[in-house]
Amino acid sequence: MAIRIRIGDYERVTGDPLNRHSIGYFPRMTEREAWDAGRGVWRLDLRMVRRERYALIVGEGRVRAIAEITDVTVHGTDRGRKKALWGTLLTTGHPIYDRYAHQVDPLHNDSRNSVAYGELPEEVRLRARHCACGCGQPTEGNFVPGHALRAIQARIREHFGGSALSFLTWLDNELPAEEHSSRP
Ligand SMILES: [Zn+2]
Known part of the structure; x- marks a missing residue:
C-alpha cells in the first residue's frame, strides 16, 4: 500500500517539530526537498500508516518525491499529536519510481485531505512470487x-x-x- 501526501504552497515556518524553516512546494525543488517538505507533520492513523510501504509526495498535481517508508515518529504540536514519516528516497531503476516519478498524482481524488491511501498496480507485481x-x-x-x-x-x-x-x-x-x- 502507498500513502500519497499532497503538499501545499511554499511557506516559512518557525518552531517546526522537524526543525524545518519552510514547508510546501516550490518550483524546481529537488526530490530531497520535496520529501523533507512532505514527510510531516500530519494527522495520520498509526495503524494505517504502518501498513504503507511507499510514500508519494505530490506538489501541484505531480509526484515530486517517492520514498520507501522506514519509520513513523509521533510529535507533539500545538495542534495535537502529529506524525512524521522517515524513509529512503527511491531512484531510477526502482519500478515504483520509474512509473510514478514526475508523473500525475496516481492517487488523485477530489478530497481536500492532503493524505490519501491506495494500492499501486506495481506494488502487486513487486509482491509476485x-x-x-x-x-x-x-x-x-x-x-x-x-x-x-x-x-x-x-x-x-x-x-x-x-x-x-x-x-x-x-x-x-x-x-x-x-x-x-x-x-x-
Ligand atoms: Zn527457478
Whole structure:
C-alpha cells in the first residue's frame, strides 16, 4: 500500500517539530526537498500508516518525491499529536519510481485531505512470487515452468550421487508409515 501526501504552497515556518524553516512546494525543488517538505507533520492513523510501504509526495498535481517508508515518529504540536514519516528516497531503476516519478498524482481524488491511501498496480507485481528453486526469477506459481524438476534433479545430484533410485529408496523410508500402508 502507498500513502500519497499532497503538499501545499511554499511557506516559512518557525518552531517546526522537524526543525524545518519552510514547508510546501516550490518550483524546481529537488526530490530531497520535496520529501523533507512532505514527510510531516500530519494527522495520520498509526495503524494505517504502518501498513504503507511507499510514500508519494505530490506538489501541484505531480509526484515530486517517492520514498520507501522506514519509520513513523509521533510529535507533539500545538495542534495535537502529529506524525512524521522517515524513509529512503527511491531512484531510477526502482519500478515504483520509474512509473510514478514526475508523473500525475496516481492517487488523485477530489478530497481536500492532503493524505490519501491506495494500492499501486506495481506494488502487486513487486509482491509476485519468486521461483522456489532459488533462481530469482519471478513467477505466478511456485516455480518457473521446468524449474521444479530441475530443483529435484539438483538434489539428487547433490545428495544421492545422481542416483534417482537411491533418492526414491530414501524417500520411501522417510515417509510416514500411513503413506506406506495406503499402497497396495
Ligand atoms: Zn527457478
